[in-house]
Amino acid sequence: MNMLTPMPDRAAADEISVDLAIEGMTCASCSGRVERALRKLDGVGLAEVNLASETARVLARGVDAAAMIAAVERAGYGAHVIDPAGDADEAARRERAARRDYEVLAISAALTAPLVIGMIADLAGARFMLPGWLALALATPVQVWIGARFYRAGYKALRAGSANMDVLVALGTSAAYGMSLYLLLRSWMVGGRPVLYFDSSTVVITLILFGKLLEQRGKRQTGAALQALTALRPARATLRAADGTERQVAVGAIRLGDLVVVKPGERIAVDGTIRAGESAIDLSMLTGESVPVSKGVGDPVTGGAINGDGVLLVETTAVGGETTLARIIRLVETAQSGKAPIQALVDRVAAVFVPAVLVVALITLIGWLLAGGTVEHAVLTAVAVLVIACPCSLGLATPTAVMAGTGVAATHGILIKDAETLERARSIDTVAFDKTGTLTQGQPTVVALHAVEGGDPVAVLRLAAAVQRGSEHPLARAVLARAAADGVQPPGAAAVKALPGRGIEAVVNGRRLMLGSGRLLGESGADAGTLRDVAATLEHEGRTVSWLIDRGAVDQADTPAVLGLLAFGDAVKSGSRRAVAALRARGIRVVLLTGDSQGSAAVAAKALGIDEVRAELLPGEKADMVRRLRNEGRIVAMVGDGVNDAPALAAADLGIAMATGSDVAMHTAGITLMRGDPTLVAAALDIANKTFGKIRQGLFWAFAFNTIGIPLAGLGLLNPMIAGAAMAASSVIVVTNALLLRRWRAGR
Structure with missing residues (x-):
């Protein structure tokens, strides 16, 4: 049984498909800029960038991967080609990066904590504030060292002619830090006890780092289904040589026709056919089928499935990228890296969002100054506008839901x-x-066999089996199975030709024979005689009727004649x-x-x-x-x-x-x-509906935070720390909401 074949490629035969890992993206405007940079290359037909998976898929003609990477780097980001064979290295790299991020967050939180304690005590009426020099000493590493990532990414974005989240954060925190530094230096020169806002800049940076870590963790979880599928690939297998000896080899060394020994409890390493042994095979991760399937000699098996309690000898029929598991992984990757049409609206909004926010922040600053507000209050209000307006959640709403939805669908065989x-x-x-x-079931059996009056039913079966020899149609298999069961040996056939939607024809013993439906009977002009009533009765019982028609000798124009009929039942x-x-x-x-x-x-x-x-x-x-x-x-x-x-x-x-x-x-x-269960049709439509619902919910939260938060910040009702917390919360809420799709179950 061939469980899966590749979907048709949208690219022409001479197009190449390149998957890139993109480094440094932080928001929807980032992914949009990378996409535009790739699309500007001559020869690029398709470029889709996924913020959630931090990848790009490019279809191009006459453009190599080096040119694509250079275009991404000119846009201010890093890129490298994804090597399917290097999944473990890539996972290890991401794990090291995540560990460094946790360490940096811990340092940032430790430096920020005393500033926050002082602020809380002051708000509580304790009138406690850290000495200015100590606040400066704590805030400077957070702003200059830990916050350097925002400066670097923001500079690259501005150099490429656009702005992103990093620009907003860098401007906002720099304004709060710079204003505090100015007030502190002035107090040292002219005296007085200044009100400093170092806590605002450090808390914003710390909260954003914390939100990013939660966001990254959530994004990894949305891809958990794909990771689980990838983990099904065994690294090694037991190869049996021609002399009967066995040795462990890397799966990549196995070739078509090789014999692989699969021991109880092991994962099958290749697609193949069982040549010896029998066992129950667990296909749950591939098809969603919870009950193990019994397999024996001659049955196909699929790489990635788990062998039960029997020892199997499997002849390899597919390896590497041609295995069913590899094709499933490619399909899921394609689905998760692509863009839903609704994302086009998000991309258009993101393209103008950051510049618009910069304008709003400037208007806020000038407006408060003209209204008679203090410089400190005007700056902090503008900072709050910059910080809360991060478009991260806007860019994450669609891809995280798509990744979660297609992933959970794949685990259920969809x-x-x-x-x-x-x-x-x-x-x-x-x-x-x-x-x-x-x-x-698609496994019909011959339940009735009738010849015309005076005819021989056995002869009808023999000729029908001759016509159907070599055909893979379910009715053909049923005829041949009945002939084998009755000990009927069919003669050879020549000039076999399928008649789509009607049946089949062939030359048998010099006679032109046709076997097919009532439509074929009508088109042939043959008279069914008394068999017509027999056929009507069988069809009323729900049977499928095929007519055997003799069109005469090859070199003659005889009148077609009905020889008999076969009736099939299919549960x-x-x-x-x-x-x-x-x-x-x-x-x-x-x-x-x-x-x-x-x-x-x-x-x-x-x-x-x-x-x-x-x-x-x-x-x-x-x-x-x-x-x-x-x-x-x-x-x-x-x-x-x-x-x-x-x-x-x-x-x-x-x-x-x-x-x-x-x-x-x-x-x-x-x-x-992945399995022939029609109940999966409703399940597929259900998961599609649920996934799109999560997309709508994510976009609602993203727009709601900005629609409500920006005016509140502009009116001075949100300080920068609360704005930073709200910005981080919006991304976390969007990702967490998408992750709820992992709880989906078919038929529930």
């Missing part, structure tokens, strides 16, 4: 192609299902009725689109609670039906698993493919369900 798909999925109001393999999946009920409970219209006969489709629809059925459809007609639904103003998701479903999947607003089906279906789908 792979979402990109952020645009996620946003589109929340609006679906109509779901169209294919029947065979989607709502039914409905256990979760299909629940899936339909869950969708209808959400107010979603459910439609069944199938190539099966009207009778068979009607029986299945009645059993599942589906009111609207379109049967006997060719692949193109399925797509036309989807377009018709869209023309009615419906937003349509198509769910299918077969080659015949690909046109309809492409025609829908959202294609949802079962990974148990064909490669072509998954190529055209926006969402892939």
Whole structure:
């Protein structure tokens, strides 16, 4: 079973895709500036920068990674190419950086604490303040050494012709520190007891560092699902040589066709086929399936799955980037690094936000001076405006929610192609299902076999098996299985040709034979005779009927004649009725689109609670039906698993493919369900809706803090310390709110 294939690349064949780690971004305006710098390069077709994951994905033609890195550096940031093989090194680097940040925060807090104690005591009426020289000694390392990161980043931003959060923080804290230094020096020269504001600058810096640490921790947690998937890759495996000896080797050294020994409790290192042994395989991290699946000789296994209590010998069929696990990781990475359409609005706001805040702060300063306020009060009020207006939370609202939502979906076996798909999925109001393999097991069996009067049913089975030899269609497998069970040996066939939506034809023993649907029977002009009533009865029972038609000798133009019919039964999946009920409970219209006969489709629809059925459809007609639904103003998701479903999947607003089906279906789908459980359709729409809800909530908090906070600060109702705390709190709230998606469970 091929569980997953790569999604079609948006880039042309000669385009390259480069993933960059971006260093130094602090807010939405930063990510926007990096994006613009990359897009200015000739040959860059797509550049998407994700603030939450601190990465950029670039599609380009004729541009190498060095040029991209140089463009990012000119914009004032650092960059390096992400090496998939270096995940451990990158994680270690981030861990060291986080440890340094904690140490710096501890030092900043220790230096700030005495200043805060003095301020609190003064507010309490104790009239206690630290000596000016001591306050200066405590504040200067915080402002100059610990705050140097804001000066460096702000300078780079201004040099690149724009402004970001660091500019706001550097200006605000420098104003408070500089004013305090001026008042202190003046008191030393002319005497007096000055009111100093060193505590404002140091507390703001400390609070921002604290908020950034909480924010970084939250961002790491939003990517926890991807990290968990990456951790499924075993580093080493046991290789069995041709002489029967076994040795431990790095997974990267394994080649196609190699035999790998998997011991009980080990993770399977490669995709492959079992050649010896049997065991129960735990696929929960790959498909969300909680119950281990029994596997034996000839069954496929997937790298990253956990072997149960048996020893397996696995022949390798895929390694490296071609394994199912690697493809899943690529899909999740793509979804998490992409931008939802709503982010475009945020980017436009962020592009003008910081310059606008600088103007507002200047107006505040001048306004208070003109109103007769003291210089100290005017400066502190302007500082409060600068500090509270940080656009960090604005830039984090969308990517953190997307990362959390796509990550938790992946752990439940739902792979979402990109952020645009996620946003589109929340609006679906109509779901169209294919029947065979989607709502039914897709493992039909031959339940009835009839020949025309005077004919031989065994001969009908033999000829039908000959026509179907080599086909992978579920009905073909059912025919061949019945022939093998009955001991029927089919003859050879030539000139085999698929008839999409109708059936198949071939030359057998010099005769042109066709096997297919009632539509094929009608188009052939053959007379079914008394078998027509038999077929009607079988279809009324919910059976799928295929007709065997003889078109005569190859070199003759004989009148087509019916030789017999075969009837197939296919059990409905256990979760299909629940899936339909869950969708209808959400107010979603459910439609069944199938190539099966009207009778068979009607029986299945009645059993599942589906009111609207379109049967006997060719692949193109399925797509036309989807377009018709869209023309009615419906937003349509198509769910299918077969080659015949690909046109309809492409025609829908959202294609949802079962990974148990064909490669072509998954190529055209926006969402892939890693196991053939139709209840995941409602779950996929639910997580999309929940994720978009978190995006809206995050943007609300981001805009609310600024919409309310900036006027309050401008009116002098917030001091810089409270403004700094509010700014840090806004980012933490946005990230923490997105993390609540990790508690999502399908069907709850």
